[in-house]
Amino acid sequence: QKEVEQNSGPLSVPEGAIASLNCTYSDRVSQSFFWYRQYSGKSPELIMSIYSNGDKEDGRFTAQLNKASQYVSLLIRDSQPSDSATYLCAVETSGSRLTFGEGTQLTVNP
């Protein structure tokens, strides 16, 4: 079992729709969870961090964490073509180490 798994892509949504990205992790002691966005040819950009169960909202982005189910998700409301990128789920395992999922490629169609 992979340490961090993301829903297989690619994911395609129309402009203005809600994009839902999901991630599960195996290490029950993990306390910190992150979503990064990576455009083609660029480095990952941190867009959300979440540490407690529940929802955390930042603009059009909402991160959801359920530690009991070992599940973290990212919702993007009112999706824009500029949101088209690969989204990486990262879980802090073993101190300072981030373990990444394989990423979900999102395409927002105008």
Next chain:
Amino acid sequence: KAGVTQTPRYLIKTRGQQVTLSCSPISGHRSVSWYQQTPGQGLQFLFEYFSETQRNKGNFPGRFSGRQFSNSRSEMNVSTLELGDSALYLCASSLELREQYFGPGTRLTVT
């Protein structure tokens, strides 16, 4: 505040050579982590330094090494390069064990 900087941005080396990559963290950040990104393996953790000490290490061979200086700048070295070392090498800095911010990366090609 300036972001994480990495030099060089692109590098072409021959098998058997060695390479040194440099990373300057965000001002005030004392933790520097290094990651390797390849299409096949994704993003993988190499090591993390804090106050000139390696605190964490990933599952990479001993050919991969690093160090951190008193000003928090970090270098990583890869010796005896192999074709499989071709990758994007990313450096990330953080204030504490929380959000990590990535630099633009160094694209290494081994021929």
